[in-house]
Each structure stands twice: as C-alpha cells, then as structure tokens.
Amino acid sequence: MLCVNKKNTKGFLMKTDKIIEAIEVAEIGRNDPASPNDISKVRVALKMAKFPAMPDEYEKILMSFNGLSNDGPVLLGVEEGNNFFPNVAKYNKEFFKEFKADFLILGYDDFYYMIFDETDKKYKLVDQDDFGEIIVSEEIDGPLAYLLHIDLL
Numbered sequence: 648m649l650c651v652n653k654k655n656t657k658g659f660l661m662k663t664d665k666i667i668e669a670i671e672v673a674e675i676g677r678n679d680p681a682s683p684n685d686i687s688k689v690r691v692a693l694k695m696a697k698f699p700a701m702p703d704e705y706e707k708i709l710m711s712f713n714g715l716s717n718d719g720p721v722l723l724g725v726e727e728g729n730n731f732f733p734n735v736a737k738y739n740k741e742f743f744k745e746f747k748a749d750f751l752i753l754g755y756d757d758f759y760y761m762i763f764d765e766t767d768k769k770y771k772l773v774d775q776d777d778f779g780e781i782i783v784s785e786e787i788d789g790p791l792a793y794l795l796h797i798d799l800l
Contacts, residue, residue, distance in 0.1 A: 681713035689725040692736040699765035720756035
C-alpha cells in the first residue's frame with residue numbers, strides 16, 4: 648500500500664485548483680460543470696440514504712467537470728440520467744443495496760474503486776475484490792491521478 652500524507656510528499660500534493668488546471672490539459676473525457684443545484688440534490692440524496700457526505704475537494708472538481716473518464720476509468724458525477732458519468736448517489740445506492748458503509752465510492756476502473764473514507768477522512772484507492780488499500784491520501788490528487796492514469800504534477 649502506498650500511503651500519501653502531507654509530511655513526506657510536500658511537492659506531490661497540490662491544491663484543488665492545480666488539480667483542475669492539470670485535468671484541463673489532460674486528454675481525457677470530461678463532462679460539463681455540475682450546477683450548484685445538482686450538487687445540492689445529490690448532497691440531500693446521500694444524507695437521506697445515510698451515506699457519507701461528498702468531500703469538499705470532490706465537489707470543487709465537480710464544479711469544473713461533472714464526471715471524468717479516461718478509456719475505462721471513471722470519476723462519478725452528479726448529473727441525472729448520464730450513463731457515461733454515473734450519478735454518485737445512485738451508484739452508491741445500487742452498490743450498497745444490502746449494507747451501508749462508512750465510505751463513498753467516487754470513481755472506479757476495472758480493478759479499483761476510489762473512495763472517500765468518512766472514518767479517517769482519507770481518499771483511498773482500493774482493490775475491487777477485497778477492498779485492500781492500494782493508495783491512502785489526505786488529498787484527492789494521488790488516488791485520482793492513479794485511477795485516471797494522468798499526471799497531475
């Protein structure tokens with residue numbers, strides 16, 4: 648497991664604005680920005696379903712790109728009825744039909760889920776089969792870059 652934290656990766660971590668700038672120049676699929684109303688609706692849907700809240704960094708990215716994709720890997724969005732960038736609330740409700748988790752799935756590819764773990768307030772890239780942790784970070788950049796196969800430096 649790769650553990651990313653602020654103490655030993657000062658040059659690696661970046662502010663959300665820098666992440667957004669890097670995504671703007673990356674050659675990946677991106678949806679139009681999410682509206683504040685769409686984000687608000689998803690906040691309410693997650694709360695009503697007793698899921699963790701969306702983290703601030705993720706919401707800020709959604710305000711620029713309501714979903715991202717790179718030939719398979721996907722960062723979930725909040726738009727209703729978009730199969731290319733699925734709705735994060737609906738995706739989690741469908742995934743967790745029989746139990747509730749202390750984390751929220753924010754993205755996925757064929758092998759991993761990118762989650763936000765409410766218990767320790769960390770972003771994680773976990774194996775789809777056993778949920779073994781691959782990357783753990785206090786910020787979204789490391790797991791997001793790994794998931795989407797993009798360079799955020």
